[in-house]
Amino acid sequence: MADFNTVISYIKTQYKTENFIPLHAPHFGGNEKKYLLETIDSTFVSSVGAYVDQFEGMMQNITQTNKAVAVVNGTAGIQVALRLVGVKAGDEVLTQALTFVATANAIAYLNAIPVFLDVDLDTMGLSPRAVTQFLEEFGDLREDGCYNKKTGKRISACIPMHTFGFPVHLDELVAVCTFWKIPVVEDAAESLGSEYKGQPTGSLGKVGVFSFNGNKIVTCGGGGAIVTNDIFIGEKGKYLTTTAKIPHPYEYVHDEMGYNFRMPNLNAALACAQLEQLNGFLENKRKLANEYQSFFASNGLKFRTEMPETKANYWLMCVELENKSERDLFLQTTNANGVMTRPIWQLMFRLPMYSNCQRDQQLNAEYLEERIVNIPSSVR
Numbered sequence: 001m002a003d004f005n006t007v008i009s010y011i012k013t014q015y016k017t018e019n020f021i022p023l024h025a026p027h028f029g030g031n032e033k034k035y036l037l038e039t040i041d042s043t044f045v046s047s048v049g050a051y052v053d054q055f056e057g058m059m060q061n062i063t064q065t066n067k068a069v070a071v072v073n074g075t076a077g078i079q080v081a082l083r084l085v086g087v088k089a090g091d092e093v094l095t096q097a098l099t100f101v102a103t104a105n106a107i108a109y110l111n112a113i114p115v116f117l118d119v120d121l122d123t124m125g126l127s128p129r130a131v132t133q134f135l136e137e138f139g140d141l142r143e144d145g146c147y148n149k150k151t152g153k154r155i156s157a158c159i160p161m162h163t164f165g166f167p168v169h170l171d172e173l174v175a176v177c178t179f180w181k182i183p184v185v186e187d188a189a190e191s192l193g194s195e196y197k198g199q200p201t202g203s204l205g206k207v208g209v210f211s212f213n214g215n216k217i218v219t220c221g222g223g224g225a226i227v228t229n230d231i232f233i234g235e236k237g238k239y240l241t242t243t244a245k246i247p248h249p250y251e252y253v254h255d256e257m258g259y260n261f262r263m264p265n266l267n268a269a270l271a272c273a274q275l276e277q278l279n280g281f282l283e284n285k286r287k288l289a290n291e292y293q294s295f296f297a298s299n300g301l302k303f304r305t306e307m308p309e310t311k312a313n314y315w316l317m318c319v320e321l322e323n324k325s326e327r328d329l330f331l332q333t334t335n336a337n338g339v340m341t342r343p344i345w346q347l348m349f350r351l352p353m354y355s356n357c358q359r360d361q362q363l364n365a366e367y368l369e370e371r372i373v374n375i376p377s378s379v380r
């Protein structure tokens, strides 16, 4: 068994402190204050303003997509993304049980029903093999889409999530979903800056969603972005998240139930200043990941690294413990000694509101649930 005290002192040396080390602290080293002050001086602090437009442009650039829509947070972004690809009340949405609760909540907000399928051991994200197996058993392909033979409900979307910034096997996943006429919405909340075969995550599904919450690689306090290559869907996303208002010189005309999911200009100012530093953050984290990798290799602990043909953003780095009791000991020892560590999430079907959802055997998800622990990953 690895010596956890050596791990603790190594992490303290990396962060050059004897004080508490958080999992992920934001890093404000650029134009944050300047842009925020400009925003206040301009009086455009709220839902319209130059920084919102600039942020959307920057996100289109970074994700190499045709349209980005700034929204109030990532969860709201996923909710709208699902509606944009046609998810309706009573539909089913395929996703992984090993995820942050927001993925499942966003489905439930639309009165749709999550179906939980297994993840791959290597990516920790939705497994194309599990999706294939499920659809071969339960899928009923009709003219207007895919239906679940067991429930009779339409399966109207599939949401893979790029766990901690490690991309899922997107080619295989998109292929199986395309065959079954199921649109893919990427929950890319954790994977800003990650790439799959040279393409940014979030750009390979029909729609992708990012989060700019305080703990993400880039933060704007709170915020999200919907990205897509489909201009029609993108425009519709902007319209739905801005109260579905029809442009008019003075009348308030709304012809659909929209949302006030706009990102305030104040937050967009912070987001722009942060996005300017994204490449630096990515390099800084990659360097830490490399150092962790060689340290843990000589210490008998498995450190997770990116898969071939992908680039991880190393948002939250993690180690894999031998078993649950070793995991618990690691969590106890590190947290008691001022080094913050956290277990991966409990599987969604363990939560009371999602306990009755259909699911497959979750062998890989359960294996990872018992073993994966996040370690401090902040930009230094």
Ligand SMILES: *Cc1c(COP(=O)(O)O)cnc(C)c1O
Pocket: 073, 074, 075, 076, 099, 100, 102, 103, 161, 187, 189, 190, 211, 212, 213, 222, 223, 224
């Ligand atoms: C952070 C996160 C979200 C939600 O983002 P918010 O901006 O906090 O609403 C959704 N899915 C995953 C996997 C996340 O990690």
